[in-house]
Amino acid sequence: MPKNLSEGTIKKWLQGWCLSRELPLPIRYKSGFKVDVGHEKQKSRYVFPTLNQDFIDLARTIDEPWVFLKVCASPAELKNLLPPQWIIQPQGYMMACLHTMLERPARLNPGYRMELVEYNSTYHLRIIAQDESVAAEGRVVLVDFLAVYDRISTHVNHRRKGLATLLLYELEKIALSKGVTQNFLVSTEEGKLLYQSLGWDLCCLYTSIVIPGGVKGEHNLTIG
Incomplete structure (x- = not known):
């Protein structure tokens, strides 16, 4: 780490992110990409494969809340460049x-079952507990x-x-069954x-x- 990620990989990952969340596909914005998310606390997101002048200029132009800028870079690289x-x-x-993935014994515990739903080239797998x-x-x-891979979560x-x-x-079994062996998240x-x-x-x-x-006074909040 770090390893170079191609623009093509970033674009395909972002396309997958949009398909998973049933959002419009990303569009080109200069050297990056834009997604119109449309949520109250995430109006849109811009994603840049590298930290460059396009990213910096955009950060200096935007003054409205809840527009996310995202980049393959460390916080230390950004810190002194941002308004x-x-x-x-x-x-x-x-x-x-x-x-x-590395082999490990894994078996579904008694009392759980799995449900699979497919949409938009997306396979949504849920593990359901005994109480549904x-x-x-x-x-x-x-x-x-x-x-x-997107929105992997386990209830507390x-x-x-x-x-x-x-x-x-x-x-992973689903991806392998379709001949896909390159995984990203x-x-x-x-x-x-x-x-x-x-x-x-x-x-x-x-x-x-x-x-x-x-x-x-709310600017000390961190919003994912």
């Missing part, structure tokens, strides 16, 4: 696994040669039972260690910034 209203968000990590609540869930989106009441590991293996700090234990490699830091909205 003061921008807030750096919790660290993200771009990760790849270009082989099958969602114990864990995640998605894999197949974009050409790339399997994009069902953690430390191996559900996330099992979920990842099952999603963006991880939080919390998820990074799990992915690394399964053989994923850290490609680069992925840093997000935003101007939070709301009343004066």
